[in-house]
Amino acid sequence: MTRSLGFWGVAFLLPILHFLLHVGLGLGAWAPDLLTVAVLVIAREVRSGVAAGTGFGLGLLADAFSVLSFGANALALTVVGILGARSRDLFVGESVLFLTFYLVLGVWLRWVIRWLASGGRLGEGAARVLLMEAPVAAFYSAAVGTVILLMTGAWRREPVR
Amino acid sequence: MPHFEPDINDSGGRRDLVLALVFVALSVLLMILPSVTQQQLSLAMRSTVLAPFLRLQETVQQARIRSGSVLVLQAQLDSALAVLHSQSTLEEENERLRTLLELRARGSATFVSATAIRPGTQGSESMFLLDVGEADGVEVNAPVVVADGLVGVVREVGPRSALAMDWTHPDFRVSAMTVGGAVFGIVEPRRGIFREEDRLMLNGVPYHTSVQPGVPIVTSGQGSVYPRGILVGTIDSLAETEAGWRRSYWLEPAVRPGSATHVLVITGGVTPPADSLQTLWLPRERLPDDTTVAVEDEGPPPVEDEEDSPAPGIDLVPPPPEDDAGASNVGPGPEDLEIEADPGDGVIDALPEIAPGDTVIDLSPESLDPEP
Numbered sequence: 001m002t003r004s005l006g007f008w009g010v011a012f013l014l015p016i017l018h019f020l021l022h023v024g025l026g027l028g029a030w031a032p033d034l035l036t037v038a039v040l041v042i043a044r045e046v047r048s049g050v051a052a053g054t055g056f057g058l059g060l061l062a063d064a065f066s067v068l069s070f071g072a073n074a075l076a077l078t079v080v081g082i083l084g085a086r087s088r089d090l091f092v093g094e095s096v097l098f099l100t101f102y103l104v105l106g107v108w109l110r111w112v113i114r115w116l117a118s119g120g121r122l123g124e125g126a127a128r129v130l131l132m133e134a135p136v137a138a139f140y141s142a143a144v145g146t147v148i149l150l151m152t153g154a155w156r157r158e159p160v161r
Numbered sequence: 162m163p164h165f166e167p168d169i170n171d172s173g174g175r176r177d178l179v180l181a182l183v184f185v186a187l188s189v190l191l192m193i194l195p196s197v198t199q200q201q202l203s204l205a206m207r208s209t210v211l212a213p214f215l216r217l218q219e220t221v222q223q224a225r226i227r228s229g230s231v232l233v234l235q236a237q238l239d240s241a242l243a244v245l246h247s248q249s250t251l252e253e254e255n256e257r258l259r260t261l262l263e264l265r266a267r268g269s270a271t272f273v274s275a276t277a278i279r280p281g282t283q284g285s286e287s288m289f290l291l292d293v294g295e296a297d298g299v300e301v302n303a304p305v306v307v308a309d310g311l312v313g314v315v316r317e318v319g320p321r322s323a324l325a326m327d328w329t330h331p332d333f334r335v336s337a338m339t340v341g342g343a344v345f346g347i348v349e350p351r352r353g354i355f356r357e358e359d360r361l362m363l364n365g366v367p368y369h370t371s372v373q374p375g376v377p378i379v380t381s382g383q384g385s386v387y388p389r390g391i392l393v394g395t396i397d398s399l400a401e402t403e404a405g406w407r408r409s410y411w412l413e414p415a416v417r418p419g420s421a422t423h424v425l426v427i428t429g430g431v432t433p434p435a436d437s438l439q440t441l442w443l444p445r446e447r448l449p450d451d452t453t454v455a456v457e458d459e460g461p462p463p464v465e466d467e468e469d470s471p472a473p474g475i476d477l478v479p480p481p482p483e484d485d486a487g488a489s490n491v492g493p494g495p496e497d498l499e500i501e502a503d504p505g506d507g508v509i510d511a512l513p514e515i516a517p518g519d520t521v522i523d524l525s526p527e528s529l530d531p532e533p
Contacts, residue, residue, distance in 0.1 A: 021281075024217035028281035049180030056184040063191070064206040065324075066284030068332060070199040071191030073284055078188045082181045114283060117192065 003045055003154075010154035014038035014145075015058055023065075033107050033137055035062060037145035039077050040106040041154075043084025055081030069118030076113035080106055096146060099155060103142035108134050204319045207290075215322075218278050219292055226276075226423060272425040273297050277305075277312075277325075279419075287330035289418070291315070291323040291426065298428040299323050302386050305424050310392035310415025311335065311380065312424055323426070327418035328393075329359045337363060337393050338381040344370050345381055348393050348412065361394050361412035368406050372396050378412055388427065 021031035043051035059074030111134035149155040275291040303315040313327035337348040382389025394412035
């Protein structure tokens with residue numbers, strides 16, 4: 001592990017902030033998807049099994065409010081966690097541009113998987129969700145996530161000794 | 162340039178892969194669990210890890226409500242008190258008369274007030290939490306209403322909380338009718354491009370019945386979930402017609418779910434008197450007398466003038482020929498209703514001539530529910 005303690009602190013606080021904004025303050029769609037951001041940043045630092053477990057646990061919490069598609073969030077975040085962990089083998093990057101792109105792709109993927117898992121079908125609804133709602137949510141969440149990670153210094157690596 | 166860490170050896174990689182697959186399998190398992198188990202799991206999480214967030218939202222919600230106009234609240238309280246006072250004497254009188262007639266007591270709906278809390282997480286867009294539960298008499302499938310009409314229905318109940326879905330949920334359905342029951346249909350939601358554009362549609366209206374815009378649509382009481390008479394919406398426009406056998410209408414919803422922060426849950430089972438809730442949403446003078454209109458059953462109903470319509474805003478148009486339409490799916494419209502009364506049974510001495518639009522009270526022994 002080369003990340004600072006601050007990184008893990010921020011990674012731990014992101015889900016709390018997510019539920020605080022979504023549930024506590026009831027902001028709904030106005031609040032960014034910091035749960036996926038948390039899974040994505042943790043997944044870059046841990047093995048795929050741990051990343052899957054993190055995604056599963058946080059997804060289960062998100063599923064506590066969805067009755068008719070229970071498990072869809074857990075599945076989506078588990079898969080996102082696994083892919084996030086495996087992405088280290090494919091992409092190496094620490095730049096802000098990489099981080100933003102990584103978060104955008106991850107949040108969009110989470111939306112797609114969740115939509116498919118909750119019985120989404122191709123058609124007019126699919127275009128709306130996949131090409132309009134999901135990209136907007138992805139860019140918004142990625143922007144907020146990037147700002148939080150940069151402002152707290154969590155994305156900065158410890159110097160290699 | 163940061164360094165790259167190949168941190169996975171072969172055995173560790175395999176173990177990780179297995180662990181990841183186990184979690185994927187667990188996620189899939191969650192989705193196929195029986196709904197009772199799913200409910201228990203979600204309830205467990207809501208009452209433990211997520212409880213602080215829910216309590217915070219409840220506090221915020223209460224603060225918002227308290228910050229509302231005191232004058233408006235005072236006016237509402239005065240109105241409620243006035244109704245309460247007038248109804249207490251009526252209730253007593255009703256009870257006395259029913260005792261005199263040896264009729265058994267009617268089951269009546271009771272209302273439990275609750276605060277509606279929106280979870281705001283992905284996948285919970287049409288759901289809301291209520292701060293009342295089993296301890297308050299709330300049951301699964303209990304209707305949720307506000308002063309304007311129907312909001313939704315309870316799906317899960319915990320000891321002190323409940324999870325409900327509003328009418329924008331894709332699985333929401335309610336059997337509905339025009340006030341008085343001349344036209345029946347099923348109301349279901351239709352998603353708009355944005356959530357604010359979600360609308361309701363009244364489906365399955367018989368083709369020969371035309372409903373005018375502005376006609377109120379209420380729950381029919383069929384299906385044993387919603388009591389009869391809760392306002393669902395008003396007819397907006399004709400949505401579609403299907404090959405001469407049915408029509409669908411867009412409804413202007415009575416309630417926008419997002420605006421419902423304080424709601425009422427109907428408890429005590431859904432067996433109130435047939436017309437008991439109707440007057441809560443629509444004043445008596447607006448109720449048309451179309452429940453007992455007698456129309457000749459022989460042959461297709463004639464095209465009627467507006468004055469002769471069974472209810473304001475409802476037109477009967479001739480059904481298409483049998484050859485074109487096949488078997489037409491005609492609901493229990495006015496032409497199907499017959500009035501049964503035996504002049505010799507001592508209840509009605511003389512059966513007067515009944516004209517369309519007249520109100521007729523059914524006094525047959527079956528309808529009076531005599532004491533067993």
